[in-house]
Amino acid sequence: MSAGVIKLSRLLELRVEAEDGTPVGRVHDVRVRRVDGRYEVEGLIVGPRGLLVRLGWRRARQRDVLAWKDVMAVDPDRLVVRRANSSARRM
Amino acid sequence: MVACGCALLAGCGPLDRAELGRGVESLSALAAEGQLLADGVVQDRTRSTHTRVHAGTLAGDAAHEAQKLADATVEAGADRERDEAVAVAQRLDDALGELETFPGGERTAANVHRALTKIQALGDHRGHADDLERLAGRIKDGA
């Protein structure tokens, strides 16, 4: 795989953990936003509420979205997040 | 679902009285249906093709039931009832076979109807069928 290419299926499979190892949940959806002509990942929808969102049962509120810039590392089996997103932690 | 329930289950254990009773019940259902068919022919209100094919199917069921009952080992003490049931099943097979062979014959149908009535004694369904009903009764009492 060329460097820098990540498949959505892979993101959906990884566990999300904060820096200090506390689990934050799984990635249920990926929110993208148009930025000068291309679509950038704005954030990841995680946690149990995320599943409801994906099923179209609940709308994902802005605070459910874990900002992509808070993602520190994409390891083979987990995503490390700089600090647990306050709202995600509450889920 | 006269189709031999026993065949669905793995192997057939000895027929207990309840199963023997159900076998007799299905024979009386076949007899009743045979009478409906025969009525149609007697009054010339049906199609011979349907009569022939359907009578053949019912005859096949009766033969299958007879064979199943004959092959099965039966609970002790129920042998006489089982043999009688097999005999009735064979008479049922013969009567329905007649209808299959002569699906248009009003006279044949009348004979078949009489034979089935004798087997079933269908005066009214709740009535006492001399053969099957009595047999079913003895099977239950014996249980």
Add this chain to the structure above:
Amino acid sequence: MDERFDLVYRLLDDQLVDVDGRRCGRVDDVELTGAAGEPLVVTGLLTGRGAYAARLPARWRRLARALFGRDVRGSTARRVPWTEVSDVGVTVALRRRAADLGLDGDDWRPLDRVPGG
């Protein structure tokens, strides 16, 4: 195309339709390019049974590869550059014809010769 949308909710598994309106597969995966600490950009779509294995639970992956084939670009799975996508609405509309994008799996036409076929 919406200003902001969620990939799984609106794009993943959606129907691909070419410029002639022909259905030509589904979005079986989405290719993102970038890394942690940098922008992660949608750069392409993957379609074809070769992409199934990666989406199924890990413990079924070996079976899935056996059933649906490994991800062999150009045969069991095809990449559609994101620039080829004109709209993500009821379906994912493409700018060109399925054949030009190598998406017309219906390319063999045994039934053409049958009258009325």
Add this chain to the structure above:
Amino acid sequence: MKAVLQIALGIIAAIGGFVDIGDLVFNSQAGAVFGYELMWAVPIGVLGIGLYAEMCGRVAAVTKRPVFDVIRMRLGLTTGLIVLVASLFVNLLTVAAEIGGVGLLLQLFFDAPFTLFALLGALALATIIWFVPFEGLERLFGYAGLALFVFVAAALYLGPDWHSVARGFVPEAKSSTLYWYFVVGLVAAALMPYEVYFYSSGAVEERWGPGDLRVNRLNAVIGYGIGGLLSLGIMVSAAQLFAPAGVSPDHLGTVPLLAQVPFGETGLLLALLGMLFAIGGAAVDASFAGAYSIAQFAGWEWGKYRRASGAPRFTLAWLLFFALGLIVLMTGIDPLDLTEYSVVLSVVALPLTYLPVLLIARDRTFMGDHVNGAIAGSLGWVYFVVLVVVAVVAIPLLLATNAGAG
């Protein structure tokens, strides 16, 4: 004028699709064994299919998404694949049972070996599908299916005891497992999912839009309502004719007697004709439903409008269903046993094909202001619970009663 035609299409699709071998078997047997006592189960099934079909038709009209497109979109690949495999298996049983029914009925018409007729029946159906356009297809089977009204006439002619008929509509809990098996069977027979796959794909194929929503509702109410009436006609006539005489309709050939006894040869012919086309229509619907499911899941081109050459894989899929259905028949399984298995097993997979449609139908992002109204919304969830309960008890009852052998 267009609306009237559309309604006719709905009625036809309902009769051609609604009354199939499952309804004929379960309603005649339920009437024969339990008389009027199980009548209440029919409206539950009919209301269920009407509700589900209306939602699917509305989703198809507004979002242009047929059922399996919604299933894939909403459940994703993994669950979607499980639902696909389960429904294709059940669909195959249904196609085999329906073709078996066609074979049996042709045999009752012309008296030649069953297997020959199952083959001839399948070939005839495949040829009809190949040459007759979609519109004509539904008219052909639907109109002929109207002959099934002879059973409603028989039910009335035989003079039912209206008091017990009314009481039959009041649900009653009984301890016998056979009773509950028939409750599940009657509801499941009415709620055969292939009918809805066919209906929603047809709505997309005929390019329905929001303007067709009124017609969609009429289809669901009138079309399926009439189907339910036919089922009740079969049950009531069986309750009057078979129950007292102790006749057990274990063969398809027994059912037409319900019309032959009151109306003689004409009744018999009408019954046989109606059954032949209702079951033939169902065989077509079921095989198409199977092809629609695969094509929509995988994203292939599909649809009868797209001539076979335009959608070769879709066309091969429905031909394959016919062929596999015949192969299943050649194993010698009794078509009526196949029918009971296909009906009961199809209700097991139903909650997972029903839920995604419900989720999309209430989702404003996709439906705009055509989302579920108060009624459809609340009833939709009530039915989801009903379906889950029915699905859970279906297989245990099937085994406990040895497929209704009792």
